[in-house]
Amino acid sequence: MFDWKWDFTFEILPRLLLATTNTLLAAGIGYTIALVVGLAFALGQRTSITLLTVAVRECVEFIRSTPLVLQIFFVFYVGPQVGVTLAPWTAGMIAIGLHYASYLSEVYRAGLDSVPKGQWEACKALNLSMGRSYFRIIIPQALPPAIPGMGNYLVGIFKDTPMLSVIGVAELLHTANAVGSETYRFLEPYTLVGILFLAISLPAAFGLRRFETWARRALGVD
Amino acid sequence: MDNDTHPIRLRETDPPAVRFSQVSKHYGDLTVLDSLDLDIAANEIVSIIGPSGSGKTTVLRVLMTLEPIDDGVIYLYGQPLTHMERGGILVQSSDAHLRKMRSDIGMVFQHFNLFPHMTVIENCMEAPVQALGLSKDEARERSMDLLTMVGIADKAGQHPSRLSGGQQQRVAIARALAMRPKVMLFDEVTSALDPEVIGEVLNVIRQLAGEHDLTMIIVTHQMGFAREISDRVCFFYEGRIAEQGPPDQLIGNPQNERTRMFLSAVLDAD
Ligand SMILES: Nc1ncnc2c1ncn2[C@@H]1O[C@H](COP(=O)(O)OP(=O)(O)OP(=O)(O)O)[C@@H](O)[C@H]1O
Numbered sequence: 043m044f045d046w047k048w049d050f051t052f053e054i055l056p057r058l059l060l061a062t063t064n065t066l067l068a069a070g071i072g073y074t075i076a077l078v079v080g081l082a083f084a085l086g087q088r089t090s091i092t093l094l095t096v097a098v099r100e101c102v103e104f105i106r107s108t109p110l111v112l113q114i115f116f117v118f119y120v121g122p123q124v125g126v127t128l129a130p131w132t133a134g135m136i137a138i139g140l141h142y143a144s145y146l147s148e149v150y151r152a153g154l155d156s157v158p159k160g161q162w163e164a165c166k167a168l169n170l171s172m173g174r175s176y177f178r179i180i181i182p183q184a185l186p187p188a189i190p191g192m193g194n195y196l197v198g199i200f201k202d203t204p205m206l207s208v209i210g211v212a213e214l215l216h217t218a219n220a221v222g223s224e225t226y227r228f229l230e231p232y233t234l235v236g237i238l239f240l241a242i243s244l245p246a247a248f249g250l251r252r253f254e255t256w257a258r259r260a261l262g263v264d
Numbered sequence: 265m266d267n268d269t270h271p272i273r274l275r276e277t278d279p280p281a282v283r284f285s286q287v288s289k290h291y292g293d294l295t296v297l298d299s300l301d302l303d304i305a306a307n308e309i310v311s312i313i314g315p316s317g318s319g320k321t322t323v324l325r326v327l328m329t330l331e332p333i334d335d336g337v338i339y340l341y342g343q344p345l346t347h348m349e350r351g352g353i354l355v356q357s358s359d360a361h362l363r364k365m366r367s368d369i370g371m372v373f374q375h376f377n378l379f380p381h382m383t384v385i386e387n388c389m390e391a392p393v394q395a396l397g398l399s400k401d402e403a404r405e406r407s408m409d410l411l412t413m414v415g416i417a418d419k420a421g422q423h424p425s426r427l428s429g430g431q432q433q434r435v436a437i438a439r440a441l442a443m444r445p446k447v448m449l450f451d452e453v454t455s456a457l458d459p460e461v462i463g464e465v466l467n468v469i470r471q472l473a474g475e476h477d478l479t480m481i482i483v484t485h486q487m488g489f490a491r492e493i494s495d496r497v498c499f500f501y502e503g504r505i506a507e508q509g510p511p512d513q514l515i516g517n518p519q520n521e522r523t524r525m526f527l528s529a530v531l532d533a534d
Pocket residue numbers: 291294296314315316317318319320321322323
């Protein structure tokens with residue numbers, strides 16, 4: 043039925059495994075950006091400065107309603123026309139990081155909203171500054187309910203890294219494409235890509251669930 | 265400058281610890297505080313009683329600066345709290361001014377509002393370290409002393425969720441005291457508690473009252489406690505003080521018709 047060649051499979055495997063590290067790197071960097079910028083987006087929407095709040099909310103809405111692949115193209119190809127030329131990796135990390143920051147900001151926002159108002163009042167009565175109230179009292183309580191959503195987007199960003207191939211980031215799919223166009227064999231490279239994604243996603247999802255339980259306990263919220 | 269030979273000046277009397285001067289607060293069309301005037305002397309213990317919605321909690325919340333006021337000025341030891349002086353006139357307080365002023369005020373809430381992700385001792389140490397800049401050792405020592413005073417030192421390492429309501433409220437009192445406030449506000453601190461643990465919290469407040477170095481404002485529905493502990497009781501009605509006086513007079517022999525109605529209703533319920 044399928045004309046599967048084992049020797050060819052083993053021949054290309056090292057190359058694909060190497061590309062897997064790039065995929066993991068891209069997901070890791072992108073997610074780190076998303077975690078930090080997403081928090082800034084979430085906090086930016088909670089300031090008393092109306093203009094900032096509206097600007098951040100519109101920005102988040104805009105990013106959430108347009109496709110990721112378009113955003114990747116935009117940063118990479120439109121950037122140079124306005125004088126910002128970026129390497130594929132840089133452009134890709136900015137695009138995917140901002141994209142997921144928008145989604146994560148909503149997760150953070152829901153978590154922050156779930157902290158009872160009385161916690162803020164206690165902070166104020168104890169004269170804690172705004173920053174310390176957020177980082178020591180409010181955010182630690184907002185995190186546990188946010189962890190499932192954050193985990194979903196970690197798996198999400200990992201599965202979206204192949205989109206970076208459109209601007210030439212040498213992640214898994216890009217490498218499989220290259221193998222295919224060099225050898226005219228697509229069955230093995232694409233199958234391997236699928237298996238590699240599966241081999242990472244499944245344990246990651248399991249690990250995240252364990253982490254969630256652990257984090258809830260460590261933060262004392264259960 | 266003849267500083268040494270200045271003429272005899274009239275000595276000002278000490279300003280009150282707290283002064284509400286024509287303070288109003290509205291929520292939309294609802295007037296919650298209506299041109300309220302209230303002076304509380306240093307180390308005085310004042311109880312506030314009154315029907316639901318009369319503005320008792322709001323008085324404490326605006327004094328704690330949890331809510332802004334719409335009119336009037338609140339003073340703390342003669343200094344404007346809700347406002348500050350700029351070129352001879354009073355303007356709205358800046359955040360910095362509020363932070364400086366409210367460090368003299370502590371508040372205990374009906375629902376404790378302990379930090380659930382921190383242990384009892386961490387709850388108490390947090391603000392002394394983060395807001396006052398005490399070292400961890402100093403803060404721990406101070407907190408342990410207070411936890412001992414409220415009788416809960418053996419639970420220092422526990423999370424609040426492991427404690428009974430009465431224990432949690434005693435931690436909340438210790439946590440507020442750890443900031444060394446001059447004025448303590450108590451908002452129905454026993455209302456959320458089971459009857460059998462109310463006494464242990466009231467005992468802590470009694471003990472504080474006995475030490476005579478705190479100004480206390482206590483919102484309560486417990487007439488017996490108010491009568492026993494207060495120097496003065498204020499009866500609130502529709503955002504104003506309808507009647508006030510020494511506890512035996514106000515609770516024992518009220519003059520105002522509304523006070524009488526309110527007291528007979530709550531005393532019947534007991
Ligand atoms: N954030 C708010 N928004 C709108 N109305 C409010 C708000 N907070 C309080 N109120 C209203 O203000 C009035 C006074 O409230 P307050 O909490 O001071 O009453 P209280 O005397 O403490 O009553 P209780 O004995 O029930 O605690 C009430 O009618 C209440 O519904």
